[in-house]
Amino acid sequence: MGHWTSEQLAWLIRRHGIEMTHLSGGSHIGAILSVADIMAVLYADVLNYKADEPKWAGRDRFILSKGHAGASVYAALAEEGFFPVEELKTHYQNGSRLSGHVSHHLPGVDFSTGSLGHGLSAACGMAYAAKKDHDDSHRVFVVLGDGECNEGSVWEAALFANHFRLNNLIAIVDHNRMQSLDFSENTLELEDFATKWKAFGWNVIEIDGNNHAELKSAFKKAEEYRNTEPHKPTVIIADTVKGCGVSFMQNDILWHYRFPHNGWEYDGAVNELHNARPAGVEDPYTPNGIQNPVKPQSTDDIGHDHTFTSTWNTSYPETMRRVTAKSGTKEPVHCVVEEN
Numbered sequence: 001m002g003h004w005t006s007e008q009l010a011w012l013i014r015r016h017g018i019e020m021t022h023l024s025g026g027s028h029i030g031a032i033l034s035v036a037d038i039m040a041v042l043y044a045d046v047l048n049y050k051a052d053e054p055k056w057a058g059r060d061r062f063i064l065s066k067g068h069a070g071a072s073v074y075a076a077l078a079e080e081g082f083f084p085v086e087e088l089k090t091h092y093q094n095g096s097r098l099s100g101h102v103s104h105h106l107p108g109v110d111f112s113t114g115s116l117g118h119g120l121s122a123a124c125g126m127a128y129a130a131k132k133d134h135d136d137s138h139r140v141f142v143v144l145g146d147g148e149c150n151e152g153s154v155w156e157a158a159l160f161a162n163h164f165r166l167n168n169l170i171a172i173v174d175h176n177r178m179q180s181l182d183f184s185e186n187t188l189e190l191e192d193f194a195t196k197w198k199a200f201g202w203n204v205i206e207i208d209g210n211n212h213a214e215l216k217s218a219f220k221k222a223e224e225y226r227n228t229e230p231h232k233p234t235v236i237i238a239d240t241v242k243g244c245g246v247s248f249m250q251n252d253i254l255w256h257y258r259f260p261h262n263g264w265e266y267d268g269a270v271n272e273l274h275n276a277r278p279a280g281v282e283d284p285y286t287p288n289g290i291q292n293p294v295k296p297q298s299t300d301d302i303g304h305d306h307t308f309t310s311t312w313n314t315s316y317p318e319t320m321r322r323v324t325a326k327s328g329t330k331e332p333v334h335c336v337v338e339e340n
């Protein structure tokens with residue numbers, strides 16, 4: 001359990017994410033904003049850990065398999081006291097231990113990631129080891145990207161978890177329906193995603209992954225399943241919006257790789273977040289927001305379609321599509337941050 005509420009921590013993860021990618025010129029802000037609510041609920045309400053004793057044997061194990069969103073786990077760990085918040089500014093810099101992708105050299109990190117498709121296998125190993133040791137003191141959590149589930153190794157691990165009845169394993173998929181250059185459905189179709197996990201022998205919980213109440217009850221349900229479905233691992237399919245919390249980054253694939261540049265990109269993101277900050281949180285970088293922010297001009301590259309194939313699911317006519325897009329649209333979408 002953490003020091004912050006999940007709403008406060010989600011806001012801090014987003015604010016740190018903007019600053020860290022801005023300072024370093026690092027990528028993946030869209031992925032960081034997408035997973036911020038999942039990470040915040042995990043570190044505020046779900047995971048058992050001791051920040052002053054990172055290797056405590058009874059801690060829940062956690063792997064961020066979509067390791068390109070490393071800034072989100074770094075921000076959560078720093079804000080919960082594993083290392084100084086000040087160190088976040090070294091992200092992606094030469095000599096820093098906060099490498100762009102997640103590094104186990106940091107206290108609180110159990111497994112390095114970045115090469116997609118390995119986290120679920122590692123989590124299976126940890127859960128299997130606990131079973132073999134008859135050690136019921138902790139659970140194993142792993143967060144995957146949906147595009148990451150294109151990797152065959154994910155499905156081999158899913159088979160393994162079923163075979164060894166790993167009911168101490170909880171996977172969460174950040175299901176934003178986008179990957180690095182395009183919508184997932186245009187890259188390699190995953191749907192019907194829930195049915196696939198069920199067929200692999202898993203409990204499946206489907207929720208809005210930017211909604212904290214739904215996330216919290218999903219984790220509660222996953223805990224209940226450990227008793228009611230002792231022969232199954234559990235996956236939470238968390239429907240999210242890539243770029244959630246900054247209007248011009250939402251559902252725009254540009255922000256998978258682009259970082260917030262000086263000018264309207266940084267000023268706009270900071271001020272949007274500033275205006276949405278929850279009670280009890282100070283902005284660590286721009287305590288009063290940005291006065292006289294640079295505004296985008298009509299010639300600036302905002303609101304354009306940057307997906308590789310230019311539109312949602314061009315491969316199939318309407319009648320052949322299997323899913324309706326929550327995030328397959330350029331319209332502004334609901335995000336939890338805007339509510340506060």
Ligand SMILES: Cc1ncc(C[n+]2csc(CCOP(=O)(O)OP(=O)(O)O)c2C)c(N)n1
Nearest residue numbers: 031068114115116145146147148178179180
């Ligand atoms: C094995 C491997 N192949 C390719 C990449 C490059 N890469 C980084 S992020 C990414 C897209 C991931 O999409 P998704 O899992 O949906 O994550 P999201 O950013 O949408 O949360 C890719 C292909 C990688 N990190 N590892």
Ligand SMILES: [Mg+2]
Nearest residue numbers: 146147178179
């Ligand atoms: Mg994705």
